[in-house]
Amino acid sequence: MDAQLKALAEPRRRKILELVRDQELPAGEIARRFAVTRPAISQHLTVLREAGLLIERREGTKRLYRADPAGLLGLKRFVDRFWMTGLERLKLEAETEAARGERKDQA
Amino acid sequence: MDAQLKALAEPRRRKILELVRDQELPAGEIARRFAVTRPAISQHLTVLREAGLLIERREGTKRLYRADPAGLLGLKRFVDRFWMTGLERLKLEAETEAARGERKDQA
DNA sequence: GGCTTATGTTAGATGTCGCTAACGTAAGCG
DNA sequence: CGCTTACGTTAGCGACATCTAACATAAGCC
Numbered sequence: 001m002d003a004q005l006k007a008l009a010e011p012r013r014r015k016i017l018e019l020v021r022d023q024e025l026p027a028g029e030i031a032r033r034f035a036v037t038r039p040a041i042s043q044h045l046t047v048l049r050e051a052g053l054l055i056e057r058r059e060g061t062k063r064l065y066r067a068d069p070a071g072l073l074g075l076k077r078f079v080d081r082f083w084m085t086g087l088e089r090l091k092l093e094a095e096t097e098a099a100r101g102e103r104k105d106q107a
Numbered sequence: 108m109d110a111q112l113k114a115l116a117e118p119r120r121r122k123i124l125e126l127v128r129d130q131e132l133p134a135g136e137i138a139r140r141f142a143v144t145r146p147a148i149s150q151h152l153t154v155l156r157e158a159g160l161l162i163e164r165r166e167g168t169k170r171l172y173r174a175d176p177a178g179l180l181g182l183k184r185f186v187d188r189f190w191m192t193g194l195e196r197l198k199l200e201a202e203t204e205a206a207r208g209e210r211k212d213q214a
Numbered sequence: 215g216g217c218t219t220a221t222g223t224t225a226g227a228t229g230t231c232g233c234t235a236a237c238g239t240a241a242g243c244g
Numbered sequence: 245c246g247c248t249t250a251c252g253t254t255a256g257c258g259a260c261a262t263c264t265a266a267c268a269t270a271a272g273c274c
Binding site: 146 | 252
């Protein structure tokens, strides 16, 4: 979850993520919509991808990107935990603990 | 929401926030639980407070801190938006727009 | 193989972050 | 007022992040 929050802490990366939330776009098309150089966007895409927030799909020379909602799962749990108290939170923690055996990492 | 994400991107600040999620604690007591100097914690507390994630209450020379769940509202909306599609998202955006007039800032 | 298109990677400059050490402030007590 | 306790604030340093410019890779076309 650390990588995900660090990735989202950058405003431009949030914009990129929102841009590919509903549509799949090539890197160049994404870069074209911002006022920075293409390499800068490429680096942002790398950060987002390594944080598990982006899905990359290659097609010829193009690389198409799309947001991966599953990547925000850990963050969602963290945030949701602040709207709960007592028993409700205990219940969630039990479920999280139970699901831990099924996942490799990505805490 | 930018300040909130930047604040949460630091692991130690998340630990602090979880520490005062259910209980109200004085700054010194919080600092005592970490392996860094007191000023460092004080700075973290300032960042969290300015991000609207902490509530400060003074009592004599002591300053008591407690997590403010409302501070995570913007982030919660952002995250939730990635689990929705189409009409459901449109509905939320309409509600957000309607509520905008009632709040001062804290986007 | 050459040329173009699409993209990633690296080097280096600048900015920002988190830490410690030293100093400042403010409340309570005698 | 002087002393103590509890915190915040500032200066300065080392580490890391973001940007641009230049170079590298890889697919498709002729």
